[in-house]
Amino acid sequence: MTTVTTPVLAQMQLEEIIVTAQKRTELVQDISATVNVVTGDAIERFSALSFIDLEQQTAGVTLSAPNARNSNISMRGISIDPEAGAASAVDVYWNSGIVRADNAFTQLYDLERVEILRGPQGTLQGATSPAGAINIITRRPDLFETNGYVQMTVGDNDSLNTQAAWTGPLIEGKLGVRVAGVYDTNNSSDVNNITSGLDDPEAEAKSGRITANWLPSDDLDVTLVWQYLDRYIEDSKAVSGVDALGERPTLNDDDRIALGKYNNFGEIKYDLANLLVNWTVGDLELASVTAYQNSDKPAGTENDRAHYVTNPEALTHQNTLTAVESYSQEFRLSSSGNDFWDYIVGVYYNEQNTTTQFSSNTTITDGPEISFLSSGVLPVDGKELAVFTFNTFYLTDALQLEAGLRWTDYDRFRASTINYDSLNYLPPALLPFAPLVEAGIAAAFPIEGVSERNQKGDETAVTGSLKLRYALNDDISVYGAYNRGYRPSGISITPSPNVVFLPNGEDDLLHDEETSDAIEVGFKSRLLDGRATLNGAVYYQQFDGYIGFTRGIQVLDDSGAPADIVGGFIFNGDATTYGVEFDGRLLITEQWVTGASFSYAKGEWDDGATKPCNQREPGEVLGSCDIKGDPIGGEPELSLSLNSEYTWPLESTEVYLRGLYKFTDERLNTEASAGIGAVRESFDSYSTFNLYAGWRSADASWDVSVFAKNLLDDETVNYQQGPDQYDLALSGGSYTQINLVPQRTFGVTARYNF
Numbered sequence: 001m002t003t004v005t006t007p008v009l010a011q012m013q014l015e016e017i018i019v020t021a022q023k024r025t026e027l028v029q030d031i032s033a034t035v036n037v038v039t040g041d042a043i044e045r046f047s048a049l050s051f052i053d054l055e056q057q058t059a060g061v062t063l064s065a066p067n068a069r070n071s072n073i074s075m076r077g078i079s080i081d082p083e084a085g086a087a088s089a090v091d092v093y094w095n096s097g098i099v100r101a102d103n104a105f106t107q108l109y110d111l112e113r114v115e116i117l118r119g120p121q122g123t124l125q126g127a128t129s130p131a132g133a134i135n136i137i138t139r140r141p142d143l144f145e146t147n148g149y150v151q152m153t154v155g156d157n158d159s160l161n162t163q164a165a166w167t168g169p170l171i172e173g174k175l176g177v178r179v180a181g182v183y184d185t186n187n188s189s190d191v192n193n194i195t196s197g198l199d200d201p202e203a204e205a206k207s208g209r210i211t212a213n214w215l216p217s218d219d220l221d222v223t224l225v226w227q228y229l230d231r232y233i234e235d236s237k238a239v240s241g242v243d244a245l246g247e248r249p250t251l252n253d254d255d256r257i258a259l260g261k262y263n264n265f266g267e268i269k270y271d272l273a274n275l276l277v278n279w280t281v282g283d284l285e286l287a288s289v290t291a292y293q294n295s296d297k298p299a300g301t302e303n304d305r306a307h308y309v310t311n312p313e314a315l316t317h318q319n320t321l322t323a324v325e326s327y328s329q330e331f332r333l334s335s336s337g338n339d340f341w342d343y344i345v346g347v348y349y350n351e352q353n354t355t356t357q358f359s360s361n362t363t364i365t366d367g368p369e370i371s372f373l374s375s376g377v378l379p380v381d382g383k384e385l386a387v388f389t390f391n392t393f394y395l396t397d398a399l400q401l402e403a404g405l406r407w408t409d410y411d412r413f414r415a416s417t418i419n420y421d422s423l424n425y426l427p428p429a430l431l432p433f434a435p436l437v438e439a440g441i442a443a444a445f446p447i448e449g450v451s452e453r454n455q456k457g458d459e460t461a462v463t464g465s466l467k468l469r470y471a472l473n474d475d476i477s478v479y480g481a482y483n484r485g486y487r488p489s490g491i492s493i494t495p496s497p498n499v500v501f502l503p504n505g506e507d508d509l510l511h512d513e514e515t516s517d518a519i520e521v522g523f524k525s526r527l528l529d530g531r532a533t534l535n536g537a538v539y540y541q542q543f544d545g546y547i548g549f550t551r552g553i554q555v556l557d558d559s560g561a562p563a564d565i566v567g568g569f570i571f572n573g574d575a576t577t578y579g580v581e582f583d584g585r586l587l588i589t590e591q592w593v594t595g596a597s598f599s600y601a602k603g604e605w606d607d608g609a610t611k612p613c614n615q616r617e618p619g620e621v622l623g624s625c626d627i628k629g630d631p632i633g634g635e636p637e638l639s640l641s642l643n644s645e646y647t648w649p650l651e652s653t654e655v656y657l658r659g660l661y662k663f664t665d666e667r668l669n670t671e672a673s674a675g676i677g678a679v680r681e682s683f684d685s686y687s688t689f690n691l692y693a694g695w696r697s698a699d700a701s702w703d704v705s706v707f708a709k710n711l712l713d714d715e716t717v718n719y720q721q722g723p724d725q726y727d728l729a730l731s732g733g734s735y736t737q738i739n740l741v742p743q744r745t746f747g748v749t750a751r752y753n754f
Helices: 002-011 038-044 051-057 429-441 499-500 503-510 725-731
Strands: 035-039 061-067 069-077 090-092 097-098 111-118 132-138 146-153 157-171 175-186 203-217 219-232 239-241 264-280 282-301 315-336 341-366 370-394 399-414 416-426 456-471 474-489 515-528 532-551 554-556 562-564 568-589 590-604 608-612 623-626 638-649 652-665 686-697 702-711 718-720 734-742 746-753
Touching: 038 111, 051 061, 051 652, 061 718, 069 090, 069 532, 097 264, 097 282, 097 315, 097 370, 146 686, 175 652, 341 416, 370 429, 416 429, 499 562, 532 608, 568 608
Parallel strands: 090 132
Antiparallel strands: 035 111, 061 069, 090 097, 111 132, 146 157, 146 746, 157 175, 175 203, 203 219, 219 264, 239 734, 264 282, 282 315, 315 341, 341 370, 370 399, 370 416, 399 456, 456 474, 474 515, 515 532, 532 568, 554 562, 568 590, 590 638, 608 623, 638 652, 652 686, 686 702, 702 746, 718 734
């Protein structure tokens, strides 16, 4: 039996994964950095229909969407609240062009792969993010054959996902197109609003993409990609708690009940377009990446989540519209195939204009119930110009040195203006005094959240990397790497008149730039004659002025009474992160393959770090708390992802069973930082397990599968926000807002490839 099995196993090998993480086409095993890849095949096999589904397929990455308006990506324990207004910890690229995270947090369909690059991106990527980057690569046209697929997924959460793609040559070998699209609908977060009557919430998305690839010669490759998306989510927020007034229902965490009189919603419409040109001239390659994005994001939010303001004319919700238009251009010149030195030199330019317009309804509850409308405009514009180089030196056949350097100029503009609009409601007894009431309210406006002297910012940064890689043999290599990250300075945009009570006024809202230096030591290996891969790394990152964020801060006014600072505070403090990462795959037999990834990430504030808080010493109007040793964010220290698939071949078909398991350790609740309300300090650890079973043809022309996501129906709370201002004012704080891990879902997927 051994003589029969051994030759078969020797021929079995895992498919090698090719990436463009370092602006070259190369094997992921040859990169001196931690790069995880979720292939398009894995996205399909595990029914990952939205961007957030990718979190289950890798450890050490958190993808969160606390509401339909905001999205956040965290890596290696580094994160930033998406509402903070500071630079991202992790940046996202779509076919090598930078995009906003909320554009990425949409539908997944017809993808080639998703590359997850960990650690500071201070050399080759468009932004110098300190935690990492994610690059989404769509599928390219076929220049020789016509093919495509149709796929439909139906779930018991009222979900229907239909996607299709077609590709073929227009001129064989020279010009091809690929057309793909998706339609998706489901029951959103399945939160019913017993006040407004919304008992069947819905999320709906539709998107289309067209890609053209032109090869006029062997030396010139031109690709144009355009994608459109329209997504609308009904997003009522569940609350949990016991009403101190005894008038509202007692709600548990898993009731999934909302009480606000206005139904939250979020919509996003965008166009993304990329033009990629690669021109080979002798031993050199000139590459151009042109990227454009245009998006509109309207949203509505009820600020009185527990419905303490019951008067239907006393409004408490706000509406926002964020419009973004951005353009980026990168040119690179690179060499390849040289005996001693290969290089990349390039220039990068990015311009983004973002305008958020909002209208906010406020009801005064301290005294006569008065409701009024205010509106504002928050423009945040930015330009970046960078020059960079990346060099590879082949010192020996086994030893390779890489050195990169990037100079970036940041030009920023931000402003915030809020104006009084009109009265919504005035008690009948006060109607004769309406002009006086309006004049009293209007006297607090306009509010300039950022004065003219702080509206502009211009700074430069130098970042880079240095890596040494040694190949022990053809299958095992070790490396050491140094990377420098950077995030620019800025200001906390807090549109509140109470800013005047801060010790230094608006200057207390300014924050400095953040720099970080990271050291990583790792290995890459391909074992058992290609049937296994195992990669690992340990890292240490030191931050000078790490950018943190806290909300719910109050300042003492002239009378000594606490006054709210709307929004939150961005602040700086020195911090350290370190951790360990592993990932691997194993082809156990010809029918059985398994994979795993593991992450341990520890991040904490260093000695001397402080943050604004509500604990004050005598004479202080703004508190400052020592946070030495506290976690720098709300990310789990430990996470683990496991997957496995076994196939039983039949005559002309095969049956398969696969599983996907993700463990997420306990983590800090950053929303508890203000210490207001009965908000848990941390979230419990939890596990989700997905199970899939299917039947497909041996030639993969058709495939039918059933699945159960979150099979054990874990309902752990993974987001909690304290009582809102109306709850605090009228009950002392009875209800918190909560999000739960998505419920158990059963479904079926059918796919036909042609």
